[in-house]
Amino acid sequence: MNSPRTRRRPALRLALLAGLAASLGCSTVAKRGPALLPTAHQVKTGPFVVYSNAPLKADAPPVRALDRLRADLAARLDPGVDADPGPVEVYVLDDRNAFLHLLRFYFPELPPRRAFFLAQDDQRIVYTFNGPMLDEDLRHEAAHALLRGRFGDIPLWLDEGLAEYFEAGPDDLQDRDDRLARLAADAKAGWKPDLRRLETLDEVHQMAPRDYRESWAWVDLLLSDPKGGKPLLLAHLQEHDGRTALTTTLADRGTDGGTLLAHLGADPARVVAQKPAADGPHPARVFRLQDRPAAAEPSRPPGLLRRLGALLGL
Structure with a gap:
């Protein structure tokens, strides 16, 4: 697994194993348990390498979903x-319990979610x-x-807004209607768009479900x-140094x-986007989460020895 906590070169892996054996005694590591990550099977499609315990065919629905995503991003954005x-490494665990166990074990600081993305340096998982x-x-x-691979580090709200926009696919009118209905309920409850506030958010923990909805709405508008x-959105994404706040750019055009x-409030069938023709310091980790939680039993983070043992599949 391509992660600073869980991927190790062979020599380092052996060193960890030797150190664990020395500290616990060889008898304690003789019996192996299942590793937390699925590695039994893999399938490649485009930049993605999908790992799972059960075999996935090249035309399996999850693999096709990744292919369609690439096509949608290329056609609608860039x-x-x-x-x-x-490579982008994708780990599909067996079930929800296995996934939540992984979260508690390696990423206890994260809220429970159905999925998440981790980036560090050129690693994307x-x-x-x-x-x-x-x-x-x-x-x-x-x-x-894919957005990080193409544009580097982009503002949190825009990263989430684009991921929400391409989550079900831009042509899914039912998904769009559902989102519009939730935003209408927000407006009825007193919500007003505030892009300037969204631009101040830099941690996923700061984003509430309504922030995800508003982020999607700005992307849908553009x-x-x-x-x-x-073109305005694409130019903003391509600015890597001294990126101008999108609020300022939008205000200049009214x-x-x-x-x-x-x-x-417009007719959904009329405003759906038209499909155009395809034309030194320790590295920071970047997490991206959905706004849909997965219930989890509270659990104390495991100790160092247990974490090392599970890392090595012991």
Whole structure:
């Protein structure tokens, strides 16, 4: 697994094993248990390497979901996304319990979710589990991976807004109607768009479900205008140094929260985006999470020796 806590070169892995044996006694490591990560089978598609305990065929629905995501991102946002050389490692655990156990063991600081994306340096890893929402979860987290590979580190709200937009697919009108209904309920409860506030968020823990919805709405607004909004969004994504706040750029063209509310009140069939033709210090870790929690029993983080043992599949 391509993660600072769980991937080790062979020599380092052997050193850890030797150290563990010396500290615990050889008799304690004679019996091996299952490793926390699935590695029995793998299938490659584009930049993705999908690992699982059960075999996945190249035309399995999760694999096709990743292929469609690449096509959607290339057509709706930037054709360069399709040229990502990878690798992006994708781990599909057996079930929800196995996934939550992995979360508690290696990432106790994270809230329980159905899937998450981790980036550090050039490593990009998606973790999820085999369940009824697997395709959707894969698209959301893999979108983060592809966006990072193409544009580098982008603002949190925009990263999540794009992942939400491509989660079910831009052509899924039912998904769009559901999102519009939730935003209408938010507006009825007094919510008003505030992109300037979204731009101040830099930790996934700061984002509430309503923030995910608003982020999706801004992306939907921009990508629904292929001649004006899409080029503006793409230019913003391609700014790596001294990126201008999108609030400022939008204000210069007269776009604000009122514009967004008017857009959300339009006829969904009319405003769906038109599909254009494909034209030194310790490295920081980046997490991206969905807004849908998965219930988990409270658990104390395991001790160091247990974590090392599970890391090595002991």
